[in-house]
Amino acid sequence: MLSLATRGGRAAVRAAPAYSNVTKYGHSRMRHISGMPANQAAVSASVDVSAMPPYNKPEIPVYNELNEYWRMLPPFKDVGSDDFLSWRWSTKLTGDGVQNVIEKKEKLYEFLRKVLPPEVPRRGYANGMQSREEFEGDIASGIRASTMSLRVMPYVLSRINWNDPANDPIFRQFIPLKSVMMPDHPMVNHDSLGERADSPVDGIVHRYPDKALFLPLSVCPTYCSFCTRAYGVGADTELVTKDSFKLARTRIEKSFAYIESQPRLHDIVISGGDAYYLPHHVLEEIGERLIKLKNIKRFRFASKGLAVSPSRFLENEDPWTAALIRVSNKAKMAGKQMALHTHFNHPNEISEVTERAAHKLLLSGVTVRNQSVLLRGVNDNVGTMGTLINKLADMSIQPYYVYQCDMVEKIEHLRTPLQTILDLESQLRGSVAGFYMPNFVVDLPGGGGKRLACSYESYDRESGVSTFTAPALTGIGKKDRVYTYHDPVRS
Numbered sequence: 001m002l003s004l005a006t007r008g009g010r011a012a013v014r015a016a017p018a019y020s021n022v023t024k025y026g027h028s029r030m031r032h033i034s035g036m037p038a039n040q041a042a043v044s045a046s047v048d049v050s051a052m053p054p055y056n057k058p059e060i061p062v063y064n065e066l067n068e069y070w071r072m073l074p075p076f077k078d079v080g081s082d083d084f085l086s087w088r089w090s091t092k093l094t095g096d097g098v099q100n101v102i103e104k105k106e107k108l109y110e111f112l113r114k115v116l117p118p119e120v121p122r123r124g125y126a127n128g129m130q131s132r133e134e135f136e137g138d139i140a141s142g143i144r145a146s147t148m149s150l151r152v153m154p155y156v157l158s159r160i161n162w163n164d165p166a167n168d169p170i171f172r173q174f175i176p177l178k179s180v181m182m183p184d185h186p187m188v189n190h191d192s193l194g195e196r197a198d199s200p201v202d203g204i205v206h207r208y209p210d211k212a213l214f215l216p217l218s219v220c221p222t223y224c225s226f227c228t229r230a231y232g233v234g235a236d237t238e239l240v241t242k243d244s245f246k247l248a249r250t251r252i253e254k255s256f257a258y259i260e261s262q263p264r265l266h267d268i269v270i271s272g273g274d275a276y277y278l279p280h281h282v283l284e285e286i287g288e289r290l291i292k293l294k295n296i297k298r299f300r301f302a303s304k305g306l307a308v309s310p311s312r313f314l315e316n317e318d319p320w321t322a323a324l325i326r327v328s329n330k331a332k333m334a335g336k337q338m339a340l341h342t343h344f345n346h347p348n349e350i351s352e353v354t355e356r357a358a359h360k361l362l363l364s365g366v367t368v369r370n371q372s373v374l375l376r377g378v379n380d381n382v383g384t385m386g387t388l389i390n391k392l393a394d395m396s397i398q399p400y401y402v403y404q405c406d407m408v409e410k411i412e413h414l415r416t417p418l419q420t421i422l423d424l425e426s427q428l429r430g431s432v433a434g435f436y437m438p439n440f441v442v443d444l445p446g447g448g449g450k451r452l453a454c455s456y457e458s459y460d461r462e463s464g465v466s467t468f469t470a471p472a473l474t475g476i477g478k479k480d481r482v483y484t485y486h487d488p489v490r491s
């Protein structure tokens with residue numbers, strides 16, 4: 001068998017006899033991926049990824065019986081593991097016509113009536129209690145004032161403390177309360193990172209010389225209130241009519257034509273939306289086509305799936321997970337790298353189910369990295385962020401980035417001043433091995449890309465204005481540009 005470790009790189013892959021000609025897996029060397037343009041053969045790497053062996057299921061250890069903790073919640077008390085851990089039960093219509101992912105406010109209220117006590121604490125413990133009806137009204141107003149539509153997976157609902165939801169770090173990220181919202185900073189922007197200005201074709205954001213963002217879809221399993229891409233992700237809200245980037249063949253082809261035409265592009269992030277909602281055959285097609293492009297050396301699928309519906313990775317017959325693992329293996333065989341980039345913000349999002357799912361990905365050889373967003377009242381203290389970093393490290397998930405929250409609309413209550421991220425970085429560095437220490441970054445408003453928070457050119461703590469430069473970005477209008485981040489007004 002081939003040994004990449006001893007023989008190294010693509011030359012060794014080419015020499016491997018097991019995958020040449022027609023193989024026992026029944027594929028000819030020259031078979032094309034369905035839908036791939038004929039001229040792509042000219043730019044394909046010499047490794048025939050379609051002739052490689054299918055997904056080898058890893059040996060999964062025998063775990064102890066799972067604690068069905070979700071049964072503590074009345075709506076889930078009769079739901080066993082077979083259902084609760086099933087992607088189909090979580091997302092599709094069940095036999096009795098029920099859909100368990102919550103997308104409609106009426107369904108959320110029905111759920112709330114089953115889980116909330118008659119009175120719950122207000123946000124901030126000094127503010128007393130409010131009735132269940134008052135709390136529901138607060139959510140209804142919050143939904144009307146939000147830029148993101150409602151969608152919450154049952155797994156996420158199972159991780160919230162419903163005796164005190166307003167102060168719960170998971171509730172705070174996904175379900176809006178009008179009473180905690182604050183007026184927007186005058187400098188916030190609908191498209192804070194200027195992605196539309198850096199989009200050469202529909203579906204691509206190209207800002208860095210060697211890397212581009214590929215956005216094939218605009219849906220996610222759970223919508224975050226603080227989404228940077230609120231201009232396009234999710235359904236329209238009362239406040240925002242979204243740019244549409246729905247999954248479409250023409251969008252994919254235009255994006256690939258652009259990626260192929262840029263020889264300096266080596267790295268692609270497939271995001272959206274969330275790659276968890278790519279049909280498995282599209283995920284596999286995108287992966288295989290990227291592997292075949294000579295200019296592309298690495299790519300990542302961005303998905304919050306591991307944080308909001310981890311059990312899907314444990315379903316042996318789930319075709320999406322199988323496709324992801326196959327693409328990861330094929331990329332490695334071609335001397336390239338595929339990674340899964342996920343998005344945990346708080347340790348409470350991690351359960352025994354998550355640990356098993358992460359273990360399966362580890363056993364399957366899939367590289368997983370995490371990108372957190374720093375959020376006020378969620379993870380803006382050393383204890384919480386330190387615990388999150390350590391828990392991720394324990395699951396062999398690389399804590400890659402902690403982002404300063406972007407300057408987008410209707411999330412002023414979730415933003416922190418720059419000083420918070422600077423303090424976190426300085427207090428946490430050294431608490432965990434360096435290779436598990438995330439980069440604490442600001443994604444510069446206006447399209448300057450990610451810069452280390454501590455690399456600011458100036459920071460006036462009185463006015464809350466910090467400035468940065470991004471010398472490596474040389475696009476039109478970027479040379480010598482100074483980018484500005486504004487702390488929230490109240491700080």
Ligand code: SF4
Pocket residue numbers: 219220222223224226227228229233272273274304343
């Ligand atoms: S998962 Fe990502 S893309 Fe989707 S709503 Fe959350 S932040 Fe936005």
